Amino acid sequence: xxxxxxxxxxxxxxxxxxxxxxxxxxxxxxxxxxxxxxxxxxxxxxxxxxxxxxxxxxxxxxxxxxxxxxxxxxxxxxxxxxxxxxxxxxxxxxxxxxxxxxxxxxxxxxxxxxxxxxxxxxxxxxxxxxxxxxxxxxxxxxxxxxxxxxxxxxxxxxxxxxxxxxxxxxxxx
Numbered sequence: 001x002x003x004x005x006x007x008x009x010x011x012x013x014x015x016x017x018x019x020x021x022x023x024x025x026x027x028x029x030x031x032x033x034x035x036x037x038x039x040x041x042x043x044x045x046x047x048x049x050x051x052x053x054x055x056x057x058x059x060x061x062x063x064x065x066x067x068x069x070x071x072x073x074x075x076x077x078x079x080x081x082x083x084x085x086x087x088x089x090x091x092x093x094x095x096x097x098x099x100x101x102x103x104x105x106x107x108x109x110x111x112x113x114x115x116x117x118x119x120x121x122x123x124x125x126x127x128x129x130x131x132x133x134x135x136x137x138x139x140x141x142x143x144x145x146x147x148x149x150x151x152x153x154x155x156x157x158x159x160x161x162x163x164x165x166x167x168x169x170x171x172x173x
Contacts (some may be wrong), residue, residue, distance in 0.1 A: 001062060001099070001102040001103075001104075002056065002058065002059055002062065003056050003057060003058045003062075003071070003099075003102070003103075003104055003107065004056070004057050005038050005054050005055070005056050005057075005107050005108055005111045006054065006055060006057065007052070007053070007055075008044070008052075008054060008055045008073065010044075010045040012053070012055050012070060012073075013038075013040040013041045013044070013045075014037045015055070015068065015070040015073075015117050016037070016040060016053060016055065016070075016073050016075070017035070017036065017037035017040055018068075019070075019072070019073055019094050019096065020033060020035070020092065020094075021033055022094065022096065023092060023094045027129060027132070049161070050077060050079065051075055051076065051077045051091065052075075052076055052089055052115070053073055053074065053075045054073065054074045054108055054111055054112065054115075054135035055070050055073045055074070056071055056072035056073065056095065056099075056104045056107060056108055057069050057070050057071070058099070062091075062166040063148060064096060064098060064099070065098065066097065068096070071096045071099045071104065072093075072094055072095035072096060072099065072105065072108055073093075073094055073102045073108070074090060074092065074093045074094075074108040074109065074111070074112050075090075076088050076089060076090045076091060076093045076112050076115075077089055077091065077118070078121070079125070080123070081123070081132075084122045084123060085120075085121075085122050085165060086090045086116075086119065086120055086121040086122060087116075087121050087122065087123045087124070087125055088113075088115070088116035088119070088121045088123075088124050088125070089124075089126065090109075090112055090124060090125070090126040091126075093105060093108055093109060093112075093126070095108070103104065105138065106142070109139075109142065112124065126139070126144075127155055144157060
């Protein structure tokens with residue numbers, strides 16, 4: 001299938017927001033999505049963006065059953081390893097179900113890797129839900145290592161009241 005991967009624009013944020021919700025439904029967590037397309041527009045297209053995003057687009061003649069031509073996205077940002085240096089973190093990689101199996105996911109993933117390499121990143125990191133075997137298999141087939149198995153890393157998160165409590169314990173200036 002013919003498709004192109006390009007940098008997302010501010011105008012793509014409504015489409016990206018739609019697909020974020022589709023991904024959340026797939027991951028069985030739609031109630032967790034609290035972000036709006038306006039926040040995506042601001043956070044991704046401000047003077048110092050918090051993330052970058054690529055979209056996969058098909059020609060009009062291959063549009064989705066609902067009429068969409070933007071059929072996938074990869075949202076990523078940069079991190080830093082005190083052991084290795086620059087890294088890129090892939091927050092989301094999503095392709096609409098009717099377009100899977102056409103190389104679009106691989107195209108998005110490869111483009112994120114290319115962007116990271118151009119910025120001298122030494123690794124690409126991401127996380128996958130434990131039950132999501134098809135996605136884990138997809139990444140493994142591309143050479144990804146499961147650090148939970150090989151190194152025993154756990155992802156830790158502070159949010160909501162716990163984040164507030166922690167912030168309130170910060171030393172005063």
